[in-house]
Amino acid sequence: DPDALVEAIALWLSDWAGAGPVELPERSAAPEPDGERERSIEKGKQQVHVVIGYPGIALADPDEPALEVLTQVLSGQGGRLFLELRDKRSLAYSVTAFSIEGVDPGSFGVYIACAPDKLDESLAGLRAELQRLLNEPFAPDEIDRAKAYLIGSHAISLQHYSAQAAALSLDELYGLGATRFLDYERSIDAVSAEDLVRVARRIVGSHPPTVAIIK
Secondary structure, three states: OHHHHHHHHHHHOOOOOOOOOOOOOOOOOOOOOOOOEEEEEOOOOOOEEEEEEEEOOEOOOOOHHHHHHHHHHHOOOOOHHHHHHHHHOOOEEEEEEEEEOEOOOOEEEEEEEEOHHHHHHHHHHHHHHHHHHHHOOOOHHHHHHHHHHHHHHHHHHOOOHHHHHHHHHHHHHOOOOOOHHHHHHHHHHOOOHHHHHHHHHHHOOOOOOEEEEEO
């Protein structure tokens, strides 16, 4: 009974104080790196793990949908990284791209796990694929594949009411609006090839990378 549930929740929350917008504390932005940085550590591992990372964007950034599509163009078994570095060149045990957004700007990067004797070639391969984002046009089929995956995965993720409740609550808390998730398909579908080029230049083309290696 929806009406009874709303009445019960209202009763349970009636003594909550401080209703209204949440004022987040002032926070200072992380300093921009002044050049490429590389750090490596050695552990007793059979694989080598490599991440090339860049400063990312915040949740409320208007480029967030385009960065999602860009990340997915690189990711998955149909993505550029898998096809080039694992399928064609057999360099990777695992390879992917990631973008992490928060209230503050997060990070964007690419990751590969490879054999120790393939470290140099794998690192060069990652760098080449990042450079391709800046120099080569995006094919319509890879953009369509990325969009279809994102839209489908989003729909599947919201099958449970608990997931819908989480989306409503967190997006409202982050100041994005409680119904933001309802507009997800439209925002992803609206991303163009030109948007991807612009975001690639903003993230990859405008910042020196940080390289982390576990040998």
